[in-house]
Amino acid sequence: MHKSIKVGLLGLGTVGSGVYRILTEGKTTVGEKAGVKLELKRILVRDPGRKRRVDVDAGLLTTDPGTILGDPEIDIVVEVMGGEEPARSYIAEALRAGKQVVTANKEVMAKHGAELLRLARERGADLFFEASVAGGIPILRTLQESLAGEEVEAVYGIVNGTTNYILTAMDSKGLDFAAVLAEAQALGYAEADPTADIAGHDAARKLAILASLAFNIQVPLDQVYCRGIEEITAADIAAARELGCRIKLLAIARRNGGRVEARVHP
Numbered sequence: 001m002h003k004s005i006k007v008g009l010l011g012l013g014t015v016g017s018g019v020y021r022i023l024t025e026g027k028t029t030v031g032e033k034a035g036v037k038l039e040l041k042r043i044l045v046r047d048p049g050r051k052r053r054v055d056v057d058a059g060l061l062t063t064d065p066g067t068i069l070g071d072p073e074i075d076i077v078v079e080v081m082g083g084e085e086p087a088r089s090y091i092a093e094a095l096r097a098g099k100q101v102v103t104a105n106k107e108v109m110a111k112h113g114a115e116l117l118r119l120a121r122e123r124g125a126d127l128f129f130e131a132s133v134a135g136g137i138p139i140l141r142t143l144q145e146s147l148a149g150e151e152v153e154a155v156y157g158i159v160n161g162t163t164n165y166i167l168t169a170m171d172s173k174g175l176d177f178a179a180v181l182a183e184a185q186a187l188g189y190a191e192a193d194p195t196a197d198i199a200g201h202d203a204a205r206k207l208a209i210l211a212s213l214a215f216n217i218q219v220p221l222d223q224v225y226c227r228g229i230e231e232i233t234a235a236d237i238a239a240a241r242e243l244g245c246r247i248k249l250l251a252i253a254r255r256n257g258g259r260v261e262a263r264v265h266p
């Protein structure tokens with residue numbers, strides 16, 4: 001008989017629905033692989049009447065965070081609500097209660113990661129945030145554990161999918177920024193309010209998290225230089241092509257003498 005571990009889910013949107021499927025519908029569930037029985041006990045949402053991407057027993061849904069954060073039976077809290085507040089407070093409350101927390105929230109981790117990780121250590125709880133940066137690639141744990149003994153010189157890459165889609169489409173279709181953005185929004189690749197992506201803020205949050213782990217320092221978000229792709233024109237893309245180059249939004253953090261420079265720009 002496997003040990004039963006109860007999970008509380010905060011949020012049932014794009015990511016939360018995926019978590020729900022993995023926890024309940026997978027052929028070989030995460031729990032089976034880990035040798036435990038994972039049981040989804042409750043799910044926090046704003047609007048329980050809303051149509052969902054997944055078929056959920058309405059009895060699991062709640063609008064009261066206390067039924068998850070204050071439930072001593074719940075061992076693991078998965079935060080996939082997004083936004084800074086109340087997500088930060090809920091994560092802190094769960095950690096204070098000694099629960100293990102998993103979050104995909106780059107905004108909270110970029111702004112409050114150090115304080116929340118300290119709280120987790122104090123309470124003997126774990127705070128996992130791999131999904132907050134490059135969710136499909138195990139980069140954060142690699143930096144934290146496998147590369148812990150190395151002196152990392154630089155971390156850089158393309159960390160925002162929406163801007164990469166836009167720049168790639170501008171390049172391949174010869175269209176201007178506004179036209180491709182409208183198309184990406186219609187296809188659901190870009191948010192209705194795409195500011196966080198196109199202005200580089202999403203990439204800057206991810207870079208602050210990556211750089212803090214790579215260089216073992218706290219990189220404040222407001223110290224990350226940030227320029228987005230709004231001003232890139234079809235003419236810029238064509239000029240780059242003539243030089244044999246492509247324009248990408250890069251996130252770059254590197255050692256520079258005794259300091260670390262962190263910047264996001266095309």
Ligand SMILES: NC(=O)c1ccc[n+]([C@@H]2O[C@H](COP(=O)([O-])OP(=O)(O)OC[C@H]3O[C@@H](n4cnc5c(N)ncnc54)[C@H](OP(=O)(O)O)[C@@H]3O)[C@@H](O)[C@H]2O)c1
Nearest residue numbers: 011012013014015016044045046047080081082104105106
């Ligand atoms: N989408 C991605 O591809 C992706 C990838 C990596 C990481 N992330 C991160 O994952 C997190 C979730 O993103 P998402 O795209 O899944 O968001 P989303 O689709 O907007 O879903 C958010 C969910 O949280 C619930 N919620 C939000 N605020 C709440 C509140 N104050 N009280 C109760 N419930 C609340 C919403 O409830 P209702 O459904 O009732 O409105 C919804 O179910 C974010 O931190 C995001 O940055 C997203």
